[in-house]
Amino acid sequence: MFDRNYPSIILQDAVDELSSLPGVGRKSALRFALHLLKQPQDNVERLGLSLIRLSKETRYCKLCNMISDSDTCDICRDAKRDRSVICVVESIRDVISIESTMQYKGLYHVLGGIISPMDGVGPSDLTIDQLLKRVETGEHSEVIMVLSTTMEGETTAFYLYKLLNKFPVKISTIARGIGFGDELEYTDEVTLGRSIQNRQPFVPLKQ
Amino acid sequence: MFDRNYPSIILQDAVDELSSLPGVGRKSALRFALHLLKQPQDNVERLGLSLIRLSKETRYCKLCNMISDSDTCDICRDAKRDRSVICVVESIRDVISIESTMQYKGLYHVLGGIISPMDGVGPSDLTIDQLLKRVETGEHSEVIMVLSTTMEGETTAFYLYKLLNKFPVKISTIARGIGFGDELEYTDEVTLGRSIQNRQPFVPLKQ
Helix, strand or coil: CCHHHCCCHHHHHHHHHHCCCCCCCHHHHHHHHHHHHHCCHHHHHHHHHHHHHHHHHCEECCCCCCEECCCCCHHHHCCCCEEEEEEEECCHHHHHHHHHHCCCCEEEEECCCCCEHHHCECHHHCCHHHHHHHHHCCCCCEEEECCCCCHHHHHHHHHHHHHHCCCCCEEEECCCCCCCCCCHHHCCHHHHHHHHHCCEECCCCCC | CCHHHCCCHHHHHHHHHHCCCCCCCHHHHHHHHHHHHHCCHHHHHHHHHHHHHHHHHCEECCCCCCEECCCCCHHHHCCCCEEEEEEEECCHHHHHHHHHHCCCCEEEEECCCCCEHHHCECHHHCCHHHHHHHHHCCCCCEEEECCCCCHHHHHHHHHHHHHHCCCCCEEEECCCCCCCCCCHHHCCHHHHHHHHHCCEECCCCCC
16 A cells, blocks of 8 residues: 555645545546646646636626626626616526526626525625615616525525515516426526526515 | 626636546536635645646656656565566556555556557557566566456457566466456456456467
């Protein structure tokens, strides 16, 4: 056996770091590392530097909290988008999924998570205040909540509904074409696109 | 839709680079990138630099071609290893797999691939000359060929057998406990360990 399981400390470090990626175990991490060893150094350097840049240079839109190369994202700056509607989502990934359906032309608001007491995520960890300030301007007449149909998604929707209900905005939610417990990320584009078009007024569950 | 499918060029670059990893599609690459965005910058920098170091600073053992932190690897330097036996394998990964069985105490020789005319890999692309020079010294009395039981593995074993047969060494091969067409990498440790212990004299197929 090798010290620390691997024949080289440099390889060991790379495997340790790669296995921190989501869903990547030590076997896959080793596979990645050995693959990189066979690649030209320039390619591997480009990969390494692209990750460092991603972490250090990425900025977020000051309006909607979307990832962006400048202070305001492409969507918030786009004069062709329908500024009357804000689509509230959990994460950047959801914006990318919805944009790929090409069915939605309004604005977004990225919460940066959902309310999940089990994971220690409360309302103050999300960009809810920022959302309320946008709604307060009166510029937007509708808020569509596009959140996963999980317990946490429903809780977050209900919490937002209570706050948004004080403003003169229409509050809608994604059409229930998506099975309970399904993750937005894995929904096919047709279903996701339809369910935004067929959005329905939000009716809170009796609690 | 965003320019180039993603909302930020920095994110786009990271996804492009990550999807060059084996078995990683664009969805997984995006998942990795968004995960890294949530991590502390120091952690991501450590990951990026570890990959660059892996590519730039890794060295290979001048005897067995194994990855190493110095000119000679830990195994070749280890006085407790049985220097009479050389185990010939395709890749670094195979050495790691065999070491993890803790059943083998001899030396290794990493070929750096197997003969595969379909992939344009011929004998001269492998470290076969280096292996013959080691056998020529007369220091080693047995060569065990531990190659995948695929067409390419069998071809390589037969090619090596013809060359090694000129020297006074015993030539053995891994016991056939492993199904034909199986990859060494996915064999469980018990089977792999047993099959090295129960190694058999190499009998070439009639061709």
